[in-house]
Amino acid sequence: MVIRENFENNLLKIKSKVTEMGELSIASLEKAFNALKTQDVEIALKVIDEDADIDNLDMEINQLVIWLMAKEQPVARDLRVMIGVLKISSEIERIADFAVNIAKATIKIGKTNSLLSITHLEQMKEVSIQMLQKAMQSFMEENIVLAKEVSGLEDEVDKYNGETYKTLTNYLSEHPEETNQLVQLLFVNRYLERTADHITNIAESSAYLIKGKIYDFNS
Structure with a gap:
């Protein structure tokens, strides 16, 4: 009984760190x-x-999960949770990388007459953050409903992505002098679309932990 309690406490500690990682990634996206x-x-x-x-x-x-797996040799659902934690932390790390990419695009654009207003990039960012919040809450509370809601929000991001791509490419053909900024904004559009994909992966991992079966929210 004590062994099981220690295992649960260690797993809770790991999940808390995953939550912290998610919060830092949200802050990074907002800041970028x-x-x-x-x-x-x-x-x-x-x-x-x-x-x-x-x-x-x-x-x-990663180190804590590997240590816990070696120490406790978990089976069945416990093993599923630990593998899920590794997958989710990896997805969050990639999301943070996209925030870095947005920051780098900002540096490349520099000081110029911003064309951000002709895009749906801010809406994509807002929906992506809402998705990540729901996905993380689903993971912590084992709430399958929240995991499924992420899929619907990804459809919104995809719609904004298509509209922004069309707007920027059309504008580029008419204003080649703005090539640098427009190309960077197209990259940002892609980064946000990929961010939503990775968040959907988190929701799928969460759903797998809860129900024990594989979900494909992208289909």
Whole structure:
């Protein structure tokens, strides 16, 4: 009984670190987009620097899970949860990388007449953050309903992605002098679309932990 209690406490500690990682990634996305919106290179550089904190948490989670697996030799659902934790932390790390990519795009754009207003990038960012919050809550509370809601929100991001791509490419053909900024905004559009994909993967992993069967929310 004591052994089981120790295992549960260690697993709770690991899940808490995954939650912290998710919160840092949300903050990184918010900060990166704010840098893009305000053309603030200093904020963009801070996003890049702070990514190390998320990478370190990812490594720490990996080490803790491996240690717990070796120590407790979990089976059945416990093993499923631990493998799921590794997958989810990996997805969060990739999401943070996309925030860094947005920050780098901001630096490349520099100070110029912003064309952000002709896009749906801010809406994509807002929906992506809502998705990540729901996916993380689903994971912590083992709530399958929240996991499934993420899929519907991803459809919104995909719609905004298509509309923004069309708008930017059309504008580019008419204003070749804005090539640098437009290309970077197209990259940001892609980064946010991929962010939503990775968040959906988190929701799928959460659903697997809860129900014990594989879900494909992208289909």
